[in-house]
Amino acid sequence: MANPLYRKHIISIPDFSREELELVVDTAGRLKHAPRNDLLKDKLIGSCFFEPSTRTRLSFETAVQRLGGNVIGFADGANTSAKKGETLADSIKIISSYTDAVVMRHPKEGAARLASQFSAVPVINGGDGSNQHPTQTLLDLFTIKETQGTLENLTLAFVGDLKYGRTVHSLTQALSQFNCRFYFVSPEALAMPDYICEELDEKGVQYTLVNSLEDVIPQVDILYMTRVQRERFDEAEFRKIQGKYVLRADMLANARPNLKVLHPLPRVDEIAADVDSTPHAYYFEQARNGVYARQALLALVLNETV
Amino acid sequence: MQYTRTVEALKEGTVIDHLPAGQGLRILSLFKLADTGERVTVGLNLSSRHMGAKDIIKVENIALTEEQANELALFAPRATVNVIENFEVVKKHQLELPETIEGIFDCPNSNCISHGEPVKSFFYVKPTVNDTKMKCKYCEKVFSKDIVAEVK
């Protein structure tokens, strides 16, 4: 029997069942420990970046090549026919007729969903505006499973910009299927949006809004840091909150031994450099795991069984 | 006398009655009823025993479908929609909120891909305690129905 993701579009985290999330995570783990260079043999993947994102693109293209596949595409859509006024629908019809799957990133929300309606082959969303970035969430889940041994009954704190951080929104959506509990640590102006809190309420997920990063550290398994962008505040406001959402090594003195610090990267100054050498730092391994999570997804979408 | 009769009775068509006063013109334009080319009669601020004041729309020769009637439920859940044939009411639509709504409203998110591409807008409709929410299938943003309706 074909795996449930075979020939499916990968657009948005809420589309995934719990079993599908677990399948990707477990497949990523297997590919990390037993690499396969044959799963995309003779497959050609379109890598279509209508907006540049070097990190995501390199991670995807590495994943394809490690699995023995080939890549065509573009790194910056500003140079393509989209600029001449071609609709995304037309662009995708053409690209999908050349390839076995299309990985795409686009500055507009909903672009991947729309593309999937016009594509002859599976579309994998590599980020659509401020909406979804499902492969980031899958690599986060893989990293959490890898470090905690489970996705279930964990306690996580999300810190920083929770308002605009789509990474954080998708990860809470995904983890709400695994009976986890959350602490949200952010300045008031960057608090978790109401619609996410309402969704969590509906699912009966437990979460607490807290002010102090230090108080919550001893109680959590995962500390998920994000960047608070200076541009979102005026100078006086920023001075008030500056430093409140920065993690230093000394703050981890009472942390649980299994606590891992994650960050979608790039970091600026929200994680002090002295955290890097603690056993809790895991953000660089998390970035590396992005390749395995993307390998897992590509392998599942393009092979009946993996 | 012939004139009076035209306004009051409809031989063939649809009567949308018991619209809250002030909604008549909005619904006329949202559902593009004036663009049908058929004769449309609109009554505004008519007195109603139950509602105080109401608006009413009569469209000749067009029978509103179940789907269209349900879309109306978003704005006027207590409206009545009667389809008329030969001066008789042949169908009274029971208005129910639709589960999805396609093509009537533009997505309020200006950065949503649904603008400028060959697709119709598409929303999932979700009633909540005090409001009705609409979630765009494309950008996945959730809006209050009034915000969605104002955009068009």
Ligand SMILES: [Zn+2]
């Ligand atoms: Zn939209």
